[in-house]
Amino acid sequence: MYLEKASRVPGAVLWWSTSPGSGAAERRVLPDGCMDVIWADGTLLVAGPDTAAHVVSDRPGARYVGLRFGPGTGPVVLGIPAYELRDRRVPLAGLWPGAEVRRLTERAGETADRHPSPDVCLGAVLEEAAARRLDVAPRPVDAGLVGSVVNGVRAGLPVARIAADAGVGERRLHRRCLDAFGYGPRTLGRILRMNRAVDLARRGAPFATVAAVAGYADQAHLSREVRSLTGVTLGALAR
Incomplete structure (x- = not known):
């Protein structure tokens, strides 16, 4: 199952994905010129811009919540040129300070465990973190x-x-x-x-x-x- 909606972060999209409950599931993620921050079963990852489809094999019941930035926005939030993440998936902790990522991971985990609509609230957690970054990030000159x-x-x-x-x-x-x-x-x-x-x-x-x-x-x-x-x-x- 896959759902998405417009985010409160300008130009971004919130999305949710759940794999079938039985059997291995394969997903083909198409290149789109965007970068994502993804909560993947308790881990925060960053998906860089792809040049071709990225094929993912999911375990049964795997859950993902992601915030997809519009073209050109991801580098501002993540603080790294997009080409350095081209065709890569990396831990968010490799890009942001470890303490910040630990707090964000803990908050996301608590939300996933306690809230009756965890995926929606996980999306809100990602939005808040991105919005804070955008507020303080220097804007590109051009x-x-x-x-x-x-x-x-x-x-x-x-x-x-x-x-x-x-x-x-x-x-x-x-x-x-x-x-x-x-x-x-x-x-x-x-x-x-x-x-x-x-x-x-x-x-x-x-x-x-x-x-x-x-x-x-x-x-x-x-x-x-x-x-x-x-x-x-x-x-x-x-x-």
């Missing part, structure tokens, strides 16, 4: 660049045009994208476009329509890109 890049790649603009509109050179744009997203604007554009295509397909749109609306050259191009980034077909993801 924070506006993040929004410009996201909007540009979603619109299918060439990298040269995005850089020109932002008033920076392409090399500087690439460096800033590595810090903010974990990869350059072209890779970010491919990932965001793929996610839009999967969303459209899951809503029942014909694949030819998906290809046209999401900005692919044709349906064959759509199929190649989805398989390259996720390891499976669009039909499998839509099901």
Whole structure:
């Protein structure tokens, strides 16, 4: 079971996932240009930005509560450039002071043990910790660049045009994208476009329509890109 909702943290999403109660469960986590803080059965982890689908094998009944930051926000909260966590899962204690993580882990554990709706309250604990970090974290000098890049790649603009509109050179744009997203604007554009295509397909749109609306050259191009980034077909993801 998987559920999500908009978070009180700007641009973030709270999500909850529970594995089936019997038998091993395999999940395919799609790349999305985001970073997550995750409570995983008593442990706090950070999921960095993925360049391809991350396949996870869960034990029966495993529970997860996560806070997914919008593209470019995670590095501000976590205090580390996104590229350093690319395709990685690391303990939160490796990024934040140990005492802070211990307090947060203890509070999350108490919430999970005592509250009648533990997953909801665990999400609130993660939100509060992220909000405190955002309040005191220094903002990047070119924070506006993040929004410009996201909007540009979603619109299918060439990298040269995005850089020109932002008033920076392409090399500087690439460096800033590595810090903010974990990869350059072209890779970010491919990932965001793929996610839009999967969303459209899951809503029942014909694949030819998906290809046209999401900005692919044709349906064959759509199929190649989805398989390259996720390891499976669009039909499998839509099901």
